[in-house]
Amino acid sequence: MSLIVGVEYCKTDANGRFKLPVAFIKQLDLSSDNRFFIRRSIYNTYLELFTYASFQEEVKKLQDKLNPYDPEAKRLYRRYIEGNMIELDSVDRLNIPSSLRQDAKIDKEIVVVGSGDFIEIWDSTTYKNIDNDNFDYKAVAKTLLGNTQEV
Numbered sequence: 001m002s003l004i005v006g007v008e009y010c011k012t013d014a015n016g017r018f019k020l021p022v023a024f025i026k027q028l029d030l031s032s033d034n035r036f037f038i039r040r041s042i043y044n045t046y047l048e049l050f051t052y053a054s055f056q057e058e059v060k061k062l063q064d065k066l067n068p069y070d071p072e073a074k075r076l077y078r079r080y081i082e083g084n085m086i087e088l089d090s091v092d093r094l095n096i097p098s099s100l101r102q103d104a105k106i107d108k109e110i111v112v113v114g115s116g117d118f119i120e121i122w123d124s125t126t127y128k129n130i131d132n133d134n135f136d137y138k139a140v141a142k143t144l145l146g147n148t149q150e151v
Contacts, residue, residue: 004028
């Protein structure tokens with residue numbers, strides 16, 4: 001699977017459906033499977049959207065790393081696979097389940113963000129406010145990546 005990148009602004013309809021932007025469709029291999037897996041993020045108030053094939057790969061990696069008999073590992077695994085299977089319809093729409101819309105505080109306007117292996121789906125207001133915490137990107141880049149001139 002190729003790297004998924006980009007940011008697109010979309011609207012959901014009354015049923016929670018939104019049209020997956022063409023820019024993302026072109027980056028995804030949907031020739032044989034139009035299924036996706038969607039779940040809450042453990043990191044912030046947004047949703048994570050995977051193609052079904054890439055989600056299966058992620059779950060396999062997690063299974064290889066976690067001890068199924070460790071209660072913490074089992075709890076993390078359960079949370080990781082907790083979500084819904086959804087399908088792209090004939091007009092390239094995805095339906096976000098209502099429980100996930102509530103969890104992510106999604107109302108009408110959303111931001112769809114390519115995040116490498118998956119797509120983030122944010123409520124537009126939440127997305128606009130994520131940088132209101134004075135996060136110092138330059139300092140963090142220097143700490144985590146070393147010389148920021150090469151990034």
